[in-house]
Amino acid sequence: MRAQLPADRPVIVRFSQFKERAFDARVADTPAELGEILTAFADAGAGVLHASQRRFWQPAFAGSVLNLAGWAKRLTGLPSITVGSVGLTRDFLRPGRPESVSGLATRLADGEFDLVAVGRALLGNPAWATLAAAGRLAEIADYRKADEDVYP
Template identity: 45%
Template sequence: MAATRKAVGPDFPIIMRVSQWKQQDLTVRLAPPQDMTDWLLPLVEAGVDVLHCSQRRFWEPEFPELDGVNGLNCAGWAKKLTGATTISVGSVGLDGDVLNAFAGKGSKAASVQRLVERMERNEFDLIAVGRALLGDPDWISKIQSGDYTNLKGFDAAALSALV
């Protein structure tokens, strides 16, 4: 990472996608909080500007046994432990996660209230939106204008149309 930072210079943003879970076992966590620091802080110190923390559902706490059902998600913990800017992701605006899509199941549009609450708490800095935008290209405009009743869900068949 330090070599990458040196090669691109100080003004080029480096965003690194990180994940705690394994697709084969979604209950696995690679590291508890004290070990997350040992894993993530050297990346930040070497030049990573933003940690893009992957998880299936942005509203789920990374360590509910430590901070409860409304606790920090992966991006929240990464920000708390490293001070880095973080991006969260995971089922934004939808009621089902990405694994449902791969199983051929769609997702209905869902409230963004939990997202607003977490962002107001500064849990993470940015949010990534995927399937909601694929299912509704006007999603951002609708969110900005408060047109929540006309948000569309995601049809899993849309995955076969991607090229």
């Protein structure tokens, strides 16, 4: 893929540390195992690693505060994207907790990862980013599993 794209377009590899309905499934049990996988992606031309985990605020491995995107960046030096329960409820937009927007912003400012993705929250709220940026929090509905049935 890298050879087929212009040099100014990154190859972004998304990987996950869990499966839906199997939250304990792991692609790697240790940072060393994760490093082997991610180094192969980097060597093949990946320019950005998009790390999906169930909850962005939870550590990827015992004994470390880094989430999966933090480990991806640490192990490869590549820019990383975090995602995992970002914005699922309006409570996310209220500061003060590790799982809130302020907790996420602190980790981003600390350089743990480089970008943040919003996923499931957009299913029920396609205008989520616009509403959040405008401070129109009352118009944002909490994510419901049924929102996934809206799109065929």
